[in-house]
Amino acid sequence: MGIRPKWRWGIVPIAGILVGIGFLAYCESQQEISERKSRWERVFSYTGTRFGIPVLKASIQIENGFSEQGKPLYRIRAAINSLDYFGLFFRMNNRFLSTVEVETFVPIQYVKEIDQDGLLVKKKHYLQTIIFDHSSKKIFVEKSDKKEKEEFPLSFETYDPLSMFARHYLREEIYPGRDIHMSIFDGLKLRQMVFHSKKEEVESKIYGKVEAICIESTTSFSNFGEQEGTIRIWYSADRKKIPLSMELGLPMGDIHFELDEMKER
Template identity: 25%
Template sequence: MYKNLVLILLFLSSFALKQDNERIIQFNSRKIEHNAFKVGERLVYDVKYQFVKVGEAEISIPEIIDYNGRKCYRAVFRVWSLPFFSVFYKVEDRYESYIDVEGIYPWRFEQHIREGGYKFDFYAEFDHVNLIAKTSEGVFPIPQYAQDVFSAFYYARTQDYSNKKVGERVRLENFYKNRTYPLEIKYLGEQMVKVKAGKFKCVVVEPLIVEGGLFKAKGRFLLWITNDDKKIPVKMTAEIPIGNIVGELREFEGIENIKSKVD
């Protein structure tokens, strides 16, 4: 009897999953063609506070997963403080996003913050069919293709900045906690940047963050990305309440044919 009951439950659960997957698969997703990133990409950064290295960060796409019937990049961002700095202020943050391979928008987002004595955990599941986000804080409406604070970083890398004029902006919608915020990416021009990973021709952009970014920006947040189809983040600077944070690319893997690399 128990064996039959288990079989029935398995059948019902698989049927329910099939129905849910069919609903998601039938979603008429946008398609974004790009060569900016792929599975296996890994970027490692030195994090400096007031010119002193205090931590490291890693941004990676370790795998492609199937999530609710959609192929997704599992993208991970981690930042941690070095032992000497952890004595004063320990940082161990982790962000994770399941980003639709076809349309570059999120299906799930997780945020785990450990900074000093502060602890915060947040998750959101994005339903782009019914236009809602189910989060750890409730259920909220979202616009079509709303980004999370991490997936927005990848979406920005798919944009073409070659014909942009200084001051021109790319606009997207960024959902965080319980509402959607406008997020604009302002084009500032071109610049050569040298870091441990090499010397690169870059474009400079400024994400105009309202809330919920990878850094809690007090002032400006600037991003240098390679001036090619990869748009690799080479350098980041952010003004935070306790000073200036700088992230510089130290090493990378899983990336080929970087046209903007000078040496």
């Protein structure tokens, strides 16, 4: 089923926003994408709900036009903010930045700026920089509240959470029944993950009913005593592969992020 905008009061028509998104289709080769001279940027905005109640606003921004030592790079930024009406109980203002190589999608650097506190969450305020040194096959981690630099082994197909997202959106051919193996390092632990894919029909806030491909993996969460949970991402099952929604199945309950808007500039 193709994507058709669902019109309603308060929703801005999105046809113009989608113009040009087709060149990210997986039918194009990565070489064709890397050779484009013009700089582009895409921003996905989400609302996160728990038990149907809005609790978070999130955004993911992908942009090109950067280089280091002659290698073209992508930068993927993410922000997660709590809604103002939670006030004293829950405040979150977290920022993330991943820098990856265009040709291989291997991460070069991942930066986390964590700022959260409140009666319902543990207070955290720190800056963490993660360097993926592929020449030495090591991961170096520096944290603002620690003097020592930590080291971890860097194995093949290791990504940070944002470079993993970008790889699936920009590069991977996603189809039902495919298993995708990779290692994810989030600054705390190296996790071996397998994403399983299946086709589903989902209800999108801005597109209505859409055929989608869901990729899903189980993982343990450090903040919950290594208890297992799930990560799910739904992409539209067409050439555009729009990331329609994401879900974290946490021990404390699911948090579902639904796409509110997509912009290109």
